[in-house]
Amino acid sequence: MTNNRANGPGRMGRATLVAGLIAGLGTMPGWAVEIAADSAAGWCESLSGFAYPDLRIDSTELRLDEMSGETSLPPHCVLTGYMEERKGVDDVAFSTGFELRLPLDWNERFYFQGGGGTDGSIRPAVGTNTAGQPPALTMGYAVVSTDAGHTGSDGRDASFGLDPKARIDWGYNSLDLVTGVSKSLLQSAYDMAPRYSYLVGASNGGRQGLTAAQRFANHFDGIIAGAPIISQSRGHVATAWDLAAMAEIAPRDAEGRPLLSEAYSQADTDLIFAEMIAQCDGHDGLEDGIIDLPLRCQYDPSPIVCEGEKTDSCITAVQAEAFVKVHEGARNAAGEQLYAPFPYDPGSDFRRWKLGTATEWPNNNPRATNTSIRYVFMTPPDPDFDSFAFDFETDPATLEGSAEFSSANSPNMDAFRFAGGKVIVYHGTGDQGVSAIDTVDWYDAMIERYGSAEAVQDFARLYLMPGVGHVSGGTGPELFDGLDALVAWVEDGVAPGHLPVSGGTPDRERLLCVYPAETRYDAASAAFICE
Template sequence: MRSRRRRARLARDSRAVIQVVGAMVWLAAHPAHAALKEAPLAMRCAELAGAVLQPELIALPTAGVQIESAAMVSATAPGNQQGGEYCRITGRIKGFNATTPDIRFDLNLPRRWNGRALQIGGGGYNGVVVSGTGVMPFSPNRAPLAQGYATFGDDSGHVGDSSVAVFGLVDEAVTNFGFAHLKKTHDAALALIARAYGRPPQRMYFAGGSTGGREGYTVMQRYPDDYDGVIANSPALNFTGVRLLGVKLGQAEYGTPGGFISPMLLEHVYQRTLATCDRLDGAADGIVSDVAACREHEAEIIESLRCGGRTPSHDECLTDTQLSTLLVMRDGLSLPYRLAWDVDGYRGYNIFQGTHLTGLLGLAHQPERLQVPTFFANGYLFAQGDGYIRYFVARDAGFDSLRLDPQHPGKYRAQLVALSQTIGAMNPDLTRYIARGGKLITLQGLADEVISPNQTIAYYDKLVDRFGIDQVNSFMRLYMVPGFQHGSGVFIPSVDLLGALDNWVTRGASPETLTATDIAAATNGRSRPLCRYPLFPRYIGKGNVNLAGSFVCAEP
């Protein structure tokens, strides 16, 4: 144990030396600015405006960094909810190739710095700069910037909303999106932090969800020496797998006559699962908490939904074809070939265990497929999968994704495998990160309709198989939340994961059962224990059903 801590300390010290040397090299090249180390932050901030960072400061190939703006934001400035003054820096990391879009980034340096830095991930296909000034999703505390963290984020190297996949036509932009933007922005931010404060951060953290969750696992796998702790929620680890499943789901909905399921019928499915499974955890609270017990009732739920000999009704029963559409999502995808890291498919969803499929990120809302599918009209998974196949795989904007057989992709197979290596984060080898003492917290909903909770659990199981449960427990916490979907749901947990991570990294206080407060509009304020996987909250049979103290974390 002592030797492992010593190795971790040496690694951090080595990283610090490299960062400080980078700052010293810059100061040596700018002797008029050598006094900045002792100058107030406002002066050092102003001096960074218009600065250029040379490519040598970035570990991956770039054409350098251009700082576009650097100015202090006063504590009383309109819109500043951070509770203090900070230096806001915006910049661009130039593509190695002139035709590659820049990586735009924001960096915020608080006047009262706590010596820590936090890189924040994006979502979907990114395309919008992560400002780093707000409260972390589902966190009840003040924004990290207000707590004294230096915060930064970027757009992953292209411009557009999170649904736009057109940048998939540009090779370097795809590499940036997959992993390179994380390292490039990290290195640029650390050089600027060292220049502004005269020293590098004592701790470097990463936090993100969905695509940002994938990015969290990516930095542990690819750049383990750069981070001390990671929060990676609802992680899109198997990015290619989930996109292929989205296409298969679209084929069931739109490529098969009668495969579309109306929102009214989907609501009927959801209500039937609640009627069967809500009370299995001891409480009638609108949450399916005991997913394992609910799964034992799955066959009877499906049969109760089947029209059978009855005349199909628009709101009472499902045809066999419609049930087959749901089974595509439940069963996931099995591939006769291997993606990167020996991945052979994508795990299915908890369709009949309390997952609601009528929201913006659920299944299709209209029976006609648009030429360019949208989230609401044609379903999130299919719309995202369609864009992936068009721009990343076929690299043809006019390609019809329904023509691609995910299980037998023919000439596109090599591209799919290559993309799964570039964008995916399924590598279970976290040896270096663990050896350095890095920590990881992952939170995800058991009712997630975008990223399958069973895929996240499968990756966790791979870690246990590789390292053993004791070693996994030494660096990882997995919290699977009943009723929580992909940012919505009947239970939306609010909990201070950054505080838990920081206490674990700096004080050795490993998080166990946490308490989450519900921020869903209809049930705002109730609380539940946030149980470590595979435990779930079970009602003890007495006490206020809206209080966490009335529940225990139980074995499934």
């Protein structure tokens, strides 16, 4: 791992040790390295001369007064660099770009900020945290972010997939490159390596976290992986499955193209979710209009199916069938599951992912606008492929090759576990883009591999978040301090228990239960507990 405790604080050089062993280890930094203000400009500029294989440092800049949203950032140096610059397929320029922010008052910790979508841009490396928590840079972490090996027009531009190396860079290689150069830069800048290294990310950033644990076991001491897209190649089978199900019942425009947003009216979805609450609310022991155990919900929409003409107080039989179909998950003609089912959760982002808002062609939901299946996940890539024409008998095989560089669903965490790494995984059960059940299945596979839930909980803990959509949003409480819990686990050996979480609609406080424990209402104490 990256822990250098045995070597002490090291030779300080330009850096001055301002807080040493007096505070000990803890969730708050017990030590720090401070760069003197009168020498900070020269210190930052000097980093432009750092030499490293296949690296070009593009810029260094000292920032003393910067805001991130409404948050004031501490004085820090921003370094931008590019690695492995090259010309690829069709003479397109590729490189792995990154931004590393080095605070003048450093807590001797490294923080890799996970990406999102298909990446393609260098996001400000402020240390994006779990919902409601301050950026890691404000707490003294040195933070890096990366474009994952390519430049895109936006976070959904997947055209880089035409280049074989760019696929691998995006899948895992850029993660390795940027981690290595960042730690070397920190060694040069502060005259010491980071004592601890963390990766925090969600969605694709969550996948990066589990990829790091499975491929690069010694890179990070602690990882937070939110809503991880761990089976991304098979997840695109679900994309096509949802499109087919919605297109079958959606009205058509004048040219016969399906308008997915109109497959269900708002009144339809309101009715569906109200009936879902009526059927599944009480599973947690309290009927309060909230489903806190979505995984136990076996929803049957038949009570609200119209017996006659369609009205706002009922849905059609085909609407009911399609809703169940997308939740049961993609299957082939033999009934074999091609991707995990989705939980029945009334706080889900169903409209966003399955329908969208466009009232004319083209559809604008993420399923319809996603081009990754054509460029990145089909082998060979097929830029002209129509996801609406996906063949569930033959086309899934074309996605298998991409699993080699993109999947992070292996239950083999032996090396990470042996190295002492810790990982916190969280996933909203209302996520209609990436199934929380897929994450549960992966975790259950680890329980089978290591013999018990307790054995897995020694290094990996899973938290399910009812009512929360993809990464965040929805109606469920989502505000929790994952980073402090992870740091306490890594540095103090205090494993996280059931974590307090707040927020949601209505605003409420609950406990995030360590899987496989579940939320239950205890009438005796008039409170929710985990058991």
